[in-house]
Amino acid sequence: MPIRFKINDVAVEAKPGEGLLDVARRNGFSIPSLCHLESVPAIGACRICLVEVRRGRRSKLTTSCNYEVLDGIEVSTDSPEIRRHRAMNLELLLARAPSSEAIRKLAAQYGVSQPRFGPIKYNPLPNCILCELCVRACTELGHHALTTVGRGDRKRIGLPFNKPADTCVGCGACASVCPTHCIPMTDTLTKRAIWGQKHDFVRCSECGAPVITKKHRDHAIATKGLPEDYYDVCQSCKQIATSQRFAAIVW
Helix, strand or coil, rough: CCEEEECCCCCECCCCCCCCHHHHCCCCCCCCCCCCCCCCCCCCCCCEEEEEEEEEEEEEEEEEECCCCCCCCCEEECHHHHHHHHHHHHHHHHHHHHCCCCHHHHEEEEEEEECCCCCCCCCCCCCCCCCCHHHHHHHHHHCCCCCCCCHHHEEEEEEEHHHCCCCCCCCHHHHHCCCCCCCCCCCCCCCCEEEEEEEEEEECCCCEEEEEEEEHHHHHHHCCCCCCCCCCHHHHHHHHHHHHHHHHHHH
């Protein structure tokens, strides 16, 4: 049975177990967030996706990414109170990541140009907002190469036991999902450097472009049952070859 409720007085439907943020966006409602991806578990870390949920006579502000939809609720995605709380949360995030373009841009939309707090004294990974999106993505991919270290004002993102993890394949997923782009990753034609390790690239046999790290290739082939030569050619060259074969058939 579908779950029926309202967002900004508009009737919507969802499947049991779905998160409110995903349902809202699917139905065209704009709710800002920094730490959410549909493919990884939501934890409400950045608290920018706050909404007001009314159920009967009761109402509360809650993060929408990890709020499981319920039948009959009424949701407001924007109000003076919601904007005030989002602005406060953005001040706190801006104190942690003062040079993050994404946070500065979002903060400006809520009238925040300079935080009243900070700067944060302990932040070994500059501009990290501790959203743990990199950790969650790494875990979902099965690598478990990142973790949170410490607690309280000493909490940070780092490596298990403070040593480069053997399970890191250099895929770069952590860097690609980071909302503040704070994870250092350097690529050359032959190597990728990330989290204290250097990974050799597999290079395209046609054009020489880097395709994937060798460790990532070996992991993907072993876990997905791909042919041994699957990554010998880059995607661009594969598309060119496919187009050429199609053209030959047409002619």
